[in-house]
Amino acid sequence: xxKIVRIENVGQVFGTKNGPFTALQGINLDIHEGESIxxxxxxxxxxxxxxxxxxxxxxxxxxxxxxxxxxxAGPGPERAVVFxxxxxxxxxxxxxxxxxxxDRVFGAKEGKARLKQRxxxxxxxxxxxxxxxxxxxxxxxxxxxxxxxxxxxxxEPRILLMDEPFGxxxxxxxxxxxxxxxxxxxxxxATMVMVTHDVDEAVLLSDRVVMLTNGPAATxxxxxxxxxxxxxxxxxxxxxxEFAHCRAAVLDFLYKKQLKRAA
Amino acid sequence: MSATATMxxxxxxxxxxxxxxxxDLKAARPAAGKGETVRSAAARARHGAGAALRGWLRALAGxxxxxxxxxxxxxxxxxxxxxxxxxxxxxxKTWDAAVTIFADPFYQAGPNDQGIGWNVLxxxxxxxxxxxxxxxxxxxxxxxxxxxxxxxxxMNPIISLLRPVSPLAWLPIGLLVFQRADPAATWxxxxxxxxxxxxxxxxxxxxxxxxxxNVARVLNLSEWKVFTKILFPAVLPYMLTGIRLSIGTAWLVxxxxxxxxxxxxxxxxxxxxxxxxKVEHIIIAIFVIGIVGLVLEQALMLVARRFNYENR
Numbered sequence: 051x052x053k054i055v056r057i058e059n060v061g062q063v064f065g066t067k068n069g070p071f072t073a074l075q076g077i078n079l080d081i082h083e084g085e086s087i088x089x090x091x092x093x094x095x096x097x098x099x100x101x102x103x104x105x106x107x108x109x110x111x112x113x114x115x116x117x118x119x120x121x122x123a124g125p126g127p128e129r130a131v132v133f134x135x136x137x138x139x140x141x142x143x144x145x146x147x148x149x150x151x152x153d154r155v156f157g158a159k160e161g162k163a164r165l166k167q168r169x170x171x172x173x174x175x176x177x178x179x180x181x182x183x184x185x186x187x188x189x190x191x192x193x194x195x196x197x198x199x200x201x202x203x204x205x206e207p208r209i210l211l212m213d214e215p216f217g218x219x220x221x222x223x224x225x226x227x228x229x230x231x232x233x234x235x236x237x238x239x240a241t242m243v244m245v246t247h248d249v250d251e252a253v254l255l256s257d258r259v260v261m262l263t264n265g266p267a268a269t270x271x272x273x274x275x276x277x278x279x280x281x282x283x284x285x286x287x288x289x290x291x292e293f294a295h296c297r298a299a300v301l302d303f304l305y306k307k308q309l310k311r312a313a
Numbered sequence: 314m315s316a317t318a319t320m321x322x323x324x325x326x327x328x329x330x331x332x333x334x335x336x337d338l339k340a341a342r343p344a345a346g347k348g349e350t351v352r353s354a355a356a357r358a359r360h361g362a363g364a365a366l367r368g369w370l371r372a373l374a375g376x377x378x379x380x381x382x383x384x385x386x387x388x389x390x391x392x393x394x395x396x397x398x399x400x401x402x403x404x405x406k407t408w409d410a411a412v413t414i415f416a417d418p419f420y421q422a423g424p425n426d427q428g429i430g431w432n433v434l435x436x437x438x439x440x441x442x443x444x445x446x447x448x449x450x451x452x453x454x455x456x457x458x459x460x461x462x463x464x465x466x467x468m469n470p471i472i473s474l475l476r477p478v479s480p481l482a483w484l485p486i487g488l489l490v491f492q493r494a495d496p497a498a499t500w501x502x503x504x505x506x507x508x509x510x511x512x513x514x515x516x517x518x519x520x521x522x523x524x525x526x527n528v529a530r531v532l533n534l535s536e537w538k539v540f541t542k543i544l545f546p547a548v549l550p551y552m553l554t555g556i557r558l559s560i561g562t563a564w565l566v567x568x569x570x571x572x573x574x575x576x577x578x579x580x581x582x583x584x585x586x587x588x589x590x591k592v593e594h595i596i597i598a599i600f601v602i603g604i605v606g607l608v609l610e611q612a613l614m615l616v617a618r619r620f621n622y623e624n625r
Binding site: 105107124125126127129130131133135137139141142150151154155205 | 524525527528530531532533534538542543546
């Protein structure tokens with residue numbers, strides 16, 4: 051499988067009031083085409099920092115990050131981000147929010163009708179055709195997050211980066227959106243990296259679970275291959291021994307090997 | 314009549330309901346004799362309309378009566394204070410004068426004797442020009458100060474120093490530079506209304522949520538798109554607050570400035586009527602100034618509400 055993103059010996063040091071703070075250290079990871087990866091770890095361990103590095107929103111202080119063989123020098127539409135708090139622009143309708151992205155990526159080479167079609171397709175993919183003309187404040191949290199996903203997918207990114215995309219949603223909405231994401235990823239064959247702190251979500255959605263040690267100076271502790279056949283069905287998985295095994299392995303890492311000392 | 318009654322006793326909802334039923338029965342009576350369903354449907358419709366009307370009247374009374382009571386109190390105190398004569402005219406005398414003045418607000422009898430309408434319009438025009446130039450300069454300046462920290466650090470001491478200066482202190486400078494009274498007054502309006510717009514716009518720019526800017530970075534939006542799609546709409550509520558504060562100050566200042574510069578204008582008119590010792594006209598002017606200021610403020614509040622996305 052082709053490697054889309056290569057992360058080689060990457061470290062991230064932030065300057066703080068109390069001197070330099072090493073957030074990440076010695077991160078090595080290859081992300082292959084069509085693969086889904088979950089980044090999991092205790093809060094504050096640097097999962098989001100790593101995702102921001104891949105997105106190009108921050109630059110690493112050491113090491114090399116490559117996307118399609120070129121150094122990641124900044125953010126770009128080939129690495130679309132779904133933000134935790136949806137980050138829709140409140141003064142634009144759902145359609146316009148997605149269209150902003152479509153126009154940026156395809157506006158130079160495609161006609162208006164085609165751009166409109168792309169925008170509508172992206173919204174249809176997340177089942178929000180009926181909400182095109184609505185403003186973000188008029189729709190539910192789950193719907194907003196779907197628009198965020200539609201906006202990211204509409205750019206036809208090489209890789210989809212998701213920062214705890216369902217973290218702010220209630221459990222039922224979260225489950226629904228997870229199932230939809232499974233379908234969307236299967237249909238679009240997207241490469242995906244998702245930050246999560248939900249063990250079930252990590253196992254359900256990913257091919258590999260990348261487990262980060264506790265910070266400071268967090269690094270990759272273990273990588274678990276999830277050998278579950280796709281398409282995955284939430285209800286059937288509950289009975290599956292492999293699912294239980296994967297779940298146990300991640301829990302074991304998080305709560306035995308990396309148990310956070312009570313703060 | 315019914316509105317005052319409900320206001321007076323402030324009935325519990327239950328009492329109101331039985332009240333409504335009485336109305337309802339009366340309304341239903343003429344329909345008796347027709348089919349049962351027809352009657353009850355008609356009654357229900359009447360009942361619904363009646364209840365809606367009553368609710369609406371009550372809301373109206375609740376909104377209108379307390380302010381009216383406050384105004385009545387003011388006029389009452391004013392009346393009591395002026396009962397025994399003295400320099401201040403009584404409400405009745407002022408009212409009579411107001412009727413005369415507003416009977417012909419747009420007369421013109423020479424440069425120093427014009428209707429109150431002309432005076433208000435002249436003041437509004439000065440405010441509009443001075444304020445308009447201040448907006449043209451202040452809002453872009455605010456964007457620059459918010460976007461570039463160095464500029465903001467450069468300008469902050471200057472702004473902090475000049476902002477608390479009474480606008481009237483700028484009037485002589487204006488007179489010196491422009492040599493004429495009218496541009497000097499406009500200049501005073503300009504200088505006093507520019508600060509809130511600069512400061513609020515700059516603050517809005519620094520408070521644009523990082524999430525929105527991250528969206529812009531991930532999408533690789535052009536500077537122009539960042540400005541039109543993200544920066545401008547995000548800053549707009551702050552900008553409107555600045556504009557509202559500026560207009561308020563400008564309207565405060567114009568009266569004082571015109572007292573000093575003369576010409577046509579509500580401030581000049583106040584001073585002129587003082588020289589004529591028509592105190593009732595001064596009181597009328599105070600009310601007019603207050604009402605115009607209130608209208609300006611409320612109009613901008615309406616605009617601001619339209620563009621407030623935070624509370625939606």
